[in-house]
Amino acid sequence: MRLTTALSLLLGVPGTLVAATTYFRETFDDDAWKTRWLQSSSRADYGKFAISTGTFFADPVASRAFQTQDDARNYAISAPFTKEFDSTNSTFVLQYSVKFERGSNCAGGYIKILPPGVDVARLNGETPYNIMFGPDICGPDQKVHFILNYDKENRMIQGEIPAPIDQLSHLYTLIIYPNQTYAILIDNEVDAEGSLFDDFDFFPPKTIPDPNASKPADWDDRETIDDETDEMPDDWEDEPEEIPDPEDPPPKYWNEDVDGEWFRTMVPNPLWKGEWTPRQIPNPKYKGAWVHPEIANPKYFYHQNVHAYKSAYVAFELWQVTAGSLFDDILVTDSVEEAHAMAAAFVARRVPEYKAKEKLDNEDRARVRREKEAKEKEKAAKGHSEL
Ligand SMILES: *[C@@H]1O[C@H](CO)[C@@H](O)[C@H](O)[C@H]1NC(C)=O
Numbered sequence: 207m208r209l210t211t212a213l214s215l216l217l218g219v220p221g222t223l224v225a226a227t228t229y230f231r232e233t234f235d236d237d238a239w240k241t242r243w244l245q246s247s248s249r250a251d252y253g254k255f256a257i258s259t260g261t262f263f264a265d266p267v268a269s270r271a272f273q274t275q276d277d278a279r280n281y282a283i284s285a286p287f288t289k290e291f292d293s294t295n296s297t298f299v300l301q302y303s304v305k306f307e308r309g310s311n312c313a314g315g316y317i318k319i320l321p322p323g324v325d326v327a328r329l330n331g332e333t334p335y336n337i338m339f340g341p342d343i344c345g346p347d348q349k350v351h352f353i354l355n356y357d358k359e360n361r362m363i364q365g366e367i368p369a370p371i372d373q374l375s376h377l378y379t380l381i382i383y384p385n386q387t388y389a390i391l392i393d394n395e396v397d398a399e400g401s402l403f404d405d406f407d408f409f410p411p412k413t414i415p416d417p418n419a420s421k422p423a424d425w426d427d428r429e430t431i432d433d434e435t436d437e438m439p440d441d442w443e444d445e446p447e448e449i450p451d452p453e454d455p456p457p458k459y460w461n462e463d464v465d466g467e468w469f470r471t472m473v474p475n476p477l478w479k480g481e482w483t484p485r486q487i488p489n490p491k492y493k494g495a496w497v498h499p500e501i502a503n504p505k506y507f508y509h510q511n512v513h514a515y516k517s518a519y520v521a522f523e524l525w526q527v528t529a530g531s532l533f534d535d536i537l538v539t540d541s542v543e544e545a546h547a548m549a550a551a552f553v554a555r556r557v558p559e560y561k562a563k564e565k566l567d568n569e570d571r572a573r574v575r576r577e578k579e580a581k582e583k584e585k586a587a588k589g590h591s592e593l
């Protein structure tokens with residue numbers, strides 16, 4: 207995996223106009239979302255989602271988002287694609303925004319892509335998924351998950367992709383190409399990219415240590431041996447390892463005649479020399495480290511289509527200690543261009559959102575200052591009247 211910091215927008219090859227298919231698009235800008243999303247009934251105590259712009263935002267319509275409402279809850283909700291997405295021969299793009307408006311205490315912010323045929327009415331943590339992608343923050347742990355289900359096992363990307371942590375909205379984009387490479391963009395800039403083969407453990411190793419081979423009994427891999435001519439000095443063991451603590455005399459009230467002998471606690475003896483070991487000399491019979499020979503792994507298999515999934519739903523299946531996270535602009539498409547167009551609109555709202563936050567922060571600071579001043583005035587007036 208390469209972590210990238212340079213601003214580099216992935217653009218489609220000019221002149222290749224392939225008809226884009228949008229499999230899922232949700233902006234929460236009106237109330238039609240209600241017809242799409244299905245709350246899981248797997249548990250009675252799931253946290254609720256509601257529509258909100260959050261306390262600071264760029265635009266009253268475009269910033270409407272799905273917001274988690276209840277602290278210390280599991281969440282489970284899903285929505286179907288307009289049609290099943292088989293990504294065997296297509297680029298798969300998943301993009302959405304997350305805003306941890308209340309900071310980075312502890313909240314999952316990832317999205318899951320589910321295969322067709324799962325019981326979404328009873329969606330829960332055990333429901334199988336194809337892809338899990340997006341940020342997960344908990345104190346100092348702030349990472350972007352990228353997990354692929356392969357051969358019925360969830361496999362995490364190797365290496366860490368750090369997630370940005372501030373209270374602002376961030377856009378997460380996952381692109382999986384049919385040539386089995388991927389790119390992860392944050393705020394429409396490439397953050398990590400690589401090959402699925404290199405960055406995930408999909409397959410058993412090609413070779414294994416030969417089970418029939420073992421180190422010959424006479425193989426000498428001791429680099430040094432004891433010098434037989436070296437002898438322990440006579441006075442080596444004169445000092446014991448522990449001695450009675452000189453700083454632990456009997457207490458004043460202790461009467462040896464009545465109370466018996468006082469035993470001091472034992473402490474390490476500073477004069478103890480440790481265990482004696484003979485001097486080491488090079489081993490004339492040393493053969494080097496034994497290397498276990500490898501053979502082809504009979505269980506090895508390889509499958510071309512590690513990027514290929516049949517997918518049918520987006521789902522939020524999360525645990526949040528700190529609720530209030532906002533999710534928006536969810537897109538599943540086969541078109542990188544469509545994702546970039548939507549990302550451009552998102553990026554254009556970043557400065558207004560930042561300014562709205564700054565304004566709110568300034569107002570907060572001014573309020574705190576006014577309250578402090580009022581309290582001080584009150585205290586001064588009280589002191590005056592008591593004189
Ligand atoms: C993918 O392309 C191959 C080769 O053209 C074709 O045989 C196969 O049916 C395609 N699969 C899908 C799901 O489109």
Ligand SMILES: *[C@@H]1O[C@H](CO)[C@@H](O)[C@H](O)[C@H]1NC(C)=O
Binds near residue numbers: 383385387
């Ligand atoms: C994989 O496909 C993408 C999109 O067409 C392309 O940009 C990239 O260079 C390809 N990577 C390899 C290793 O072929």
Ligand SMILES: *[C@@H]1O[C@H](CO)[C@@H](O)[C@H](O)[C@H]1NC(C)=O
Binds near residue numbers: 416417418501
């Ligand atoms: C190990 O040795 C046995 C007996 O010679 C043989 O049948 C078997 O195939 C060997 N196993 C491997 C992995 O080479």
